[in-house]
Amino acid sequence: MEAPPDNDVLWARALHFQHQDGSPALQGVSLGVREGEILAVSGPRGSGKTTLLRCLSGLVRPQDGEVWFNSVPVHTMGPLSRERLRRDRFGWIDPAPVLVPELNAWENAALPLMLRGTGRRRAKTAALEWLDRLDVGDKARRRPRELKQAERQRVCIARALAVAPSVLFADEPTAPLHRADRAQVLRTLTTAARSHGITVVLATHEAQTAGLADRAVALLDGRRVRTVHLPPLAETTVATGAAGASGTEGRAACSLSA
DSSP: OOOOOTTEEEEEEEEEEEOTTSOEEEEEEEEEEETTOEEEEEOOTTSSHHHHHHHHTTSSOOSEEEEEETTEEGGGOOHHHHHHHHHHHEEEEOSSOOOOTTSOHHHHHHHHHHHTTOOHHHHHHHHHHHHHHTTOGGGTTOOGGGSOHHHHHHHHHHHHHHTOOSEEEEESTTTTSOHHHHHHHHHHHHHHHHHHTOEEEEEESOHHHHTTSSEEEEEETTEEEEEEEEOOOOOOOOTTSOTTOOOOSOEEEEEEOO
């Protein structure tokens, strides 16, 4: 095995994964994520974005290929080692809010910290800080059933940020939010990540969301899309007789990785 570059906190090579029905989800995807970088994984639904995040985070093992975190081979870890890695170093945001119904908002946000061994008072302080930053601090004592879906998702985002993870995996994190709320929540997430040195891998099908990242990679049918910029077309006259029509705009074509 070849170790990844030193400046990549995450590195994947030739990942392959098939769904249970035999349909391919990833077909030879390779990428590197630098420390402190916000990387957007873009593409339409069904392109393999979620599967890629699940492989990178150790939620599932790729059926072929390698995943490295800080020069440690995640793809060779057993289930318990991968679980500890996710608990201690990673954060995760689902596209739909998943909270413990018996706990109130601040307890849900503080739960991963307390599972790490952080004292209740310190965990509560961190949770309340992030709930305030995400504009749900006034809902801290309410249980999930008393919250709107968008408020529950903000609690989930606070929970992921409160532990100050090395890497935060965000799978369509603003999907349940109204369009007006998405920009504010994404700004909070990306600003917090940059100020705390958190690496973010963000899956999205929206170009506007991908535009907030430092860099973006695109997937299509489980493969990386590589854009090739072509030279402008030579100036031509349109066959319909509209004289002077110019074809000098830049062109682009795309190819899929092997």
